[in-house]
Amino acid sequence: MNNPEQFLKTHIDKTVPLTDEEAGFIISHFDLKSFRKGEFIIEEGNEVNEVYFVLSGLVKLVYEDQDAKKHIVSFAMEDWWETDFQAFYTQSKAQLTLECIEDTLLYSLSLENFEKLCSDSRKMERFFLRKSIAGHIGSQTRILSFLTSNARERYEQLILKNSSLLQRVPKSSLASYLGVSRETLSRLF
Template sequence: MTDFLRQHLEELIPLSEEEFTYIRPHFSVLKKRKHQFLIQEKQPVNHIYLVEQGCVKAYHTDPEGKEYILQFAMEHWWVSDFQAFFKRTEATIEVDCIEDATIWALSYDDMEKVCAALPKFEHFFRKKSNMGYVALQARILSLLNKNAQERYDQFATLYPQLLQRIPKQLIAAYLGVSRETLSRFNTR
């Protein structure tokens, strides 16, 4: 398992054995079952999560019970209620497992400690955050400028592996369409 974390970090920053030995104890590994929560609305958010194995979804449910999926996260993706995590407030979204999952958790305090001790770790998170902002902007523009079929086609092109793993009703909630609309698409 440690190889996964080191490999993931070294995609963006080189680490000496000493640096990785310092970083590793700040993470904890969680084993979660399908439908178990990482984050629940109105609860404190003390961790960000890195998915080693499995798939999770981050979403908001409106008062009528309609689910709006903000993000899926599979292997090598980070997920949390970032607003609540960084602002130290209660969660406004929920994160739960679509599949059984192995998750690496990093607390706010531990992240701050490691970033202060190792500037390259802060560089890692800056790069990850920047990539996340780029993806978020693309998603918002897609929602604003593309019709439902175009959004589906874009999703299928960007994340073909998710099409095989995620139930159609969840893909529909991510795209902002009904399950019936999704079933009418040319779903290659």
């Protein structure tokens, strides 16, 4: 990543245009972090103090049920935000893990700095509101997909929305995300 600051500014500019001065102020609230493939950014049971903006790499958000079966809730790649949002906003223990599928470079934003940005910058308050609404819409769409679509239809929706995942994510992870067995996914390919 040649210029992380410019990448974040460009991302925010798509929603709310920023002056260079505003961008400098906003970026000063973020911390640059890197993780290796296989590392956990968030682990179930731990506190979640940050939300993450992915600059490069790929992560997966995972829920492990009482039978130790892992369910992939989402993937986040370049230009996406991710965290265990419930734990982050309520300052409770994580129910999810966030694991790197690839070496990952990201910006982290603490809850304190998130709240400060929202109170000090109407633009950032509007930015985060729009991102939150888009996230809610995405979650509802995914839930409705599980309620109304069969495995093939969910797979086709994934290809339409995020075809790059097919090259970047192991088939077993794709199967978990789609709610099917690896064997079923192989039949869909």
